[in-house]
Amino acid sequence: MLFPVPLVPGRLVRRYKRFLADCRLDDGEEVTAHVANSGSMLGLATPGARVYLARSNDPKRKLAWSWQLVEVDGVLVGIDTGLSNRIVAEAIVAGQVPALVGYGTLRREVAYGTRSRVDMLLEGEGRPPCYVEVKSVTLSRRSGVAEFPDAVTARGAKHLGELAAMVGAGARAVLLYLIQRGDCDRFEIAADIDPVYAEAAATARAAGVEMLAVHADVTPRGIEIRSDF
Known part of the structure; x- marks a missing residue:
């Protein structure tokens, strides 16, 4: 982007x-x-x-x-979280996110769950729909480690529960963490900042929600997902 x-x-x-x-x-x-x-x-x-x-x-x-x-x-x-979905959507369409290739269509802001909208819905013939929620990651308190969230996020925990429900209904669900800084090569949930979110993430993972962390190169020209993440 x-x-x-x-x-x-x-x-x-x-x-x-x-x-x-x-x-x-x-x-x-x-x-x-x-x-x-x-x-x-x-x-x-x-x-x-x-x-x-x-x-x-x-x-x-x-x-x-x-x-x-x-x-x-x-x-x-x-730091502009409003750009996260655009960055990820462009990368998916360009085939730069290997875990999410092979889908014919990508729709944004599709209604699902309880009065919610999923960031992206990927659909392809012969495949279950794939619900993708994107979270922007900017926090790093230890060298090389990116963390999410940087504040308590009840909304984030709600999204995890809704993604788990989609898996239960036969769909695929992915929580994609977009690391918008180039000095980190690891990702962790900041359980000390929001233990409720950390528990929700563990529950969602156990239910089949996929957790995917991708790295971006950030420059004054733009923000691009790395092809070698």
Whole structure:
């Protein structure tokens, strides 16, 4: 996935109200950017951190700027969770996710479960439907280890239960963790942050839900799933 416009570098002044961040661009201009990330962004929102923003010319937007990347210890991290589904969908269609090749169609935001929508539904002749839920992973507290979640997520636990129900109904279900940083080669559930989610993940795995962690290369040009994950 390539960013549609060149990103503009700056420094983080502060993140607040979860979805807002004040940033100072390299030319000295101070702007308020939208933060498309409902998590805690643990370790990523330190004032003074190098950030990369995208500017939209859509007059209907309340905020023209969006925070896309942050640099941590020389590593770029993708923080816009709203892009995760697009990154994964493009990779699946391009055949870059070996575990999910061979399906004829990919549909987004399909209703399922209890008033929920699955991120993607893959369908192919002669195969059971495959329900795919995507989670963006940005947390790393130990060298080389990516973790999810970075905050308590009741919604995430609910999704695990709904995926397990799809397996029980004869479908295939996959929880895909998209690691949006290039300094990690392992993935773990952050059970100390959300023990309920960790238990739900273990229960879902036992019920047949597949857990798939994929790595992405993050650059100011775009975010691409590695072909060798």
